[in-house]
Amino acid sequence: MKNDLGLCKKEIIREIKNSNTLIGRDLHFFESVTSTFDKLEEFKPKEGLTVAAVCQTNGRGRLGRQWNSKKGGIYFSFMLLPKENVEEAPFITLICALGVQKALSKYADCLIKWPNDIVCDGKKLCGILTKANLTGNSIKSIYVGIGINANNGNFCDELSNAVSLKELCGKNVDENKLLAEVLEEISHAYYSQSREQILSSYKKACVNLENQVTIHYANGKGDEHGICKDILPDGSMNVQTKNGIINVNSGEVSVKGIYNFERTNL
Numbered sequence: 001m002k003n004d005l006g007l008c009k010k011e012i013i014r015e016i017k018n019s020n021t022l023i024g025r026d027l028h029f030f031e032s033v034t035s036t037f038d039k040l041e042e043f044k045p046k047e048g049l050t051v052a053a054v055c056q057t058n059g060r061g062r063l064g065r066q067w068n069s070k071k072g073g074i075y076f077s078f079m080l081l082p083k084e085n086v087e088e089a090p091f092i093t094l095i096c097a098l099g100v101q102k103a104l105s106k107y108a109d110c111l112i113k114w115p116n117d118i119v120c121d122g123k124k125l126c127g128i129l130t131k132a133n134l135t136g137n138s139i140k141s142i143y144v145g146i147g148i149n150a151n152n153g154n155f156c157d158e159l160s161n162a163v164s165l166k167e168l169c170g171k172n173v174d175e176n177k178l179l180a181e182v183l184e185e186i187s188h189a190y191y192s193q194s195r196e197q198i199l200s201s202y203k204k205a206c207v208n209l210e211n212q213v214t215i216h217y218a219n220g221k222g223d224e225h226g227i228c229k230d231i232l233p234d235g236s237m238n239v240q241t242k243n244g245i246i247n248v249n250s251g252e253v254s255v256k257g258i259y260n261f262e263r264t265n266l
């Protein structure tokens, strides 16, 4: 057994056995992968099957970006096989964000930036990427990939908006325990909570609500500014702009004014 707190197969399995998680019971662990998504694709579809790695050589983020994946972060992907239509996919993203935020809140005062970044004092602590594999209109499987800045840090200038738990807590965190806790919270939200409970908790943890947002459209349509007024059951965001209320389904949202944000009870 390794005596540091870094990811180690035996320790993750021990932590997962001690938890109530369903996602991650079938865990495949690697020291280095291109991306945990690539590895996941090598397995037959199985609900909750999880791949975790110490580092990734080609970690991927949203909008075609790279994801910094050096040792010390936590990188994992898992499969969900929901029996729903494609319209449900965005809500599954919200469920995962809520689960991660709940688990990370035990370590640092963090919130969700719509749709699924976990932020602390305006800096990004964790990113989530979901991919839906479809057959016609129905979901064949959903791959969820999560990267948590745990014991990494000293981010380069390009990542000046990133922060790690180690930096926030002033000490190393136990990555194995943390991974099991995150999987447990996502499992709880996904399998045991109602849609209403999730949406209500999500809204309380969402940094955007009643704050100013800037929407950068990926198709070059330009930016739009407004106040986020609501998160809807389909996972979209309602924004009050000077031209009226608009509904935002995708794209990149940057949040302003969150340093002065007052937290409500989560």
Ligand code: BTN
Residues within 6 Å of the ligand: 034, 035, 036, 037, 056, 058, 059, 060, 061, 062, 063, 065, 067, 074, 075, 076, 077, 117, 126, 127, 128, 129, 144, 145, 146, 147, 148
């Ligand atoms: C984002 O851009 O915010 C999403 C980042 C998602 C990173 C994780 S790390 C594990 C999984 N494997 C990847 O290649 N990406 C996701």
